[in-house]
Amino acid sequence: MNPLIVSGSPHIHGEMTIKSIMWGVVIALLPAWLAGVWFFGIAAVIVTLVSIASCVLFEFLIQKFVLKQETTINDGSAVVTGLLLAMNVPSSLPWWQVVIGSLVAIGIVKMAFGGLGKNLFNPALVARVFLLISFPVAMTTWPLPIESRANVFNFDGVTGPTPLGSLKTQLAMGQTLAQIKLPSYTDLFWGNIGGSLGEVSAIALIIGGIYLLYRKIITWHIPVSYILTAFIFSGILWLVNPNRYADPIFHILAGGLLIGAIFMATDLVTSPMTAWGKIIFGIGCGVLTIVIRVFGAYPEGVSFAILIMNAFVPLIDRAFKPKRFGEVK
Amino acid sequence: MDSSILYSIITLGLIGAGSAAILYWVASKFKVEEDPRIDAVAEALPQANCGGCGYAGCRNFAEAIVKTGSLDNLICPVGGDEVMKRIASILGLEAPAVESMIAVVRCNGSFQNSPSKFQYDGVKSCAFAHITFTGEGGCPYGCLGHGDCERACTFDAIHVNPATGLPEVNDKCTACGACVKACPRNIIEMRPRGKKDRRIYVTCMNKEKGAVARKNCEVACIGCNKCVKECRFDAITLSNNLAYIDPHKCTLCRKCVEVCPTNCILEVNLPPRKRAAQSDSPAEITA
């Protein structure tokens, strides 16, 4: 007889593993990514492959040669980071900038903090912001959907503004909303607009979000509170002055709000642990996003909003404890 | 000259001067009168902050010494005799005789002596293994080998040998007692280092009946009383089927080592026996 195995209870384990969570996120991102490929063509595929490959490679190299620990690239977390980063940049971004972004995401934001689970900020978002500040032109040159499909390296003439971008610049020129030509809700909904390669199609992102909820990888708290807050806040502004402020549905569908609310803010590592904490986190993200979009210098505020709220997560975790069973006050 | 530079210099200078005045005032207002001897004593201490004296750190210990004004029961085990003499001279007191101590591991249930009968699959911590089961060797008193002592040691003085699964103490041991507290089975004992670092002690903590203890471990103390009878100095006592050697009475005559049927009495740093090595004499182990 073999020696019996001894350990404390429980003696069985659920099916969910880090691997299944990470690949679940990848599957959930696929519809939005495919929409990006449909609108922006082969360039989107190249950016994605470069991003994923370099993220995985950097993780492998750092773990193997710098930290000298077991490599964990199999768990899929680097793939998720790479895919998210690619989906948050324009498909026209030069490949070497994508590699730099990957290095920032994996090397600085993830590994320097201690690897998986230890990072304070969302790696893909920090990398995106880093690229935005370092290469502002490349990062705000948006290929036009459909028209730019055939282009792989030369996007001259087939670029245009994002809906939020044109809103911002034309408002600054003193036009009223009625005078500004914005894409229709249908285009916003299906994704026939300029923007980062993964953020354009609202319907694809929502499908991914439903899949994540179904698999119980995320809970409803952050996406719902984030989107609802952004809706209410921008709605109030719109009611105050519809000539100056865009309507709430436009704000929800345009830009990176949906990918942010469903995939970036819900990143397990950098979001709060309790239900109320998540709701507060979502509200903070929603308010900050609209504040930056409406009053800030940048047309888009999702990345900054989520990163700022990331910094508050330890505090939120401290302040919002779950209600204990039979708690005696 | 541009007047704005002048203004900047004047403003910054004034702010600086103002802050300095406030700092000076605060420092003199809230000055804490402290016995200067505390600093002197604290400086004499090893500054390991190990807690071996029973105080949180060296400074707390220094405060305690100066406050009570005596050295009774206040000993820095790390600094030992030398440091205590220095402290005594600072305070003008008589230095107590400090016996130099070392941690000894009172279990020899290595993988060879006490083979694994089970496979443990829980948290690799002795504290947790102890509340879960008897240990892989089956002895409910033996070393669990997960190294809680090693993690508790701040002096790099105790390490679990992967070949035997037992911790081994090296010369860096300062007798701070952290490992003694960390061990959930109280296997580690503080014993006097002994003359020339020579020690004899029982490497077993098993209080079970002989036959039961022996079942789990080749080198268990079976409470046979042979050593007690052999010892001419009344240094060995037997209680709960377990022998204990009083270090202060032991004369290192080694008679007990020879009679022990299970080789559970260990001699450390003693010279080889004059008689030619016998095949049945216990293997000598140096700590």
Add this chain to the structure above:
Amino acid sequence: MLKTFQKGGVHPHENKLSANKPIQPIDPPAKIFIPLSQSLGAPSKPVVKKGDEVKAGDILAIGEAFISSNIHSPVSGKIEKIDDYFDVSGYRKPAIFIEVTGREWNESVDLSDELKEDIILDGASIIQKVKELGIVGLGGATFPTHVKLMVPQGKKAELLIINGVECEPYLTSDHRLMLEKPREIITGTRILMKALGVTKAIIGIENNKPDAINLLSKHASSYPGIEVCALKVKYPQGGEKQLIQALTGREVPSGKLPIEVGCIVQNVGTTFAVYQAIQKNKPLVERVVTVTGTNVLNPSNFLVKIGTPVSVLLGKAGWQPEKAGKVIAGGPMMGKALLNVEVPIVKGTSGILVLNREESFRPKVQPCIRCAKCVSACPMGLEPYYLARVSELEKYDLAENGAILDCIECGSCQYICPSARPLLDHIRLGKLKVNEIIRSRNQ
């Protein structure tokens, strides 16, 4: 919608392999071992000595302390000795060794199968008898039943809850008992109601046992005070506090007993034992034990004499020792891994689960990814990741503030953790340390 408790919980595979196997009595082997510590509280004191002859049903040891219980002989035989014997964790504890000579019962015990529904004794005598005949909670915690029935002064019991939940995967002993002895259980429920002086009782059964729900509902229909309630399948619904909340919506305050909200919870196995004690004068000397697991060829439900070594049951059920990795006393979520298959079945052993080697090892531990699954799975509303972390760092004051002592050790957090972190191991140790600290503070 079916009732259930509000917070947390998980739903492991039910794996009730032995649900269709009738309870099968098995003969005791030539020698049995009766541990003296079979209930929560102080060990019992033996009243027999080496060489004594005993009959089945004779008293072997008495529980002298307030929380302690009597132990009776399950067989007729000769006391071989009183000595230490392995318990589940491999430590040796005092036990009575009996050489089995036969199955002759003490004359006072009614061995007939006839159902006796009339309750003659009054409340106080029922409690006295329950104490004398050594009835303890058979759900696993083995709390002496008579202590539970004595409602403290100033408190009032208003509801009796019979726990037929059996939320642990694999185990089916309570399920089988409900199917085979429904009228005895209903009578037992009435006895307990009389002892407590309550007029209402609810039998809670999870919805994965529809046959038991139907059968008990049918038999309970003639007693207006007894209600059978189907519950949504969710672990750990069999936990006392969770079951009370599921059935009544009341929350037992932290650190308090169920009587605080007017409830008393008894397991169905205990209820059957109470029936046998009061109506048949039969002490608690045998119990239903599920022997199950993928390793076992014939997963079965056995009626086993207390003190029978586990190996006898495993042999009867056809286990495959060469493939076995873990033998667990109890269910897979809260059971204890055995070191030795020679340990005896005790009053609290509801099942023996044998896992194959490949199912026995824990998955590799990975870093916490802060997914908060443990927080949402905790039925007590705690933060397991935090409690495990502070316990690991030995910051026991933080653990105490985080209500570590509220943990019921159900294992939901560790079960659900995608990183397979040993959360409960750390929390369990933390609880011990915090208890130690509180005890030394109170001195």
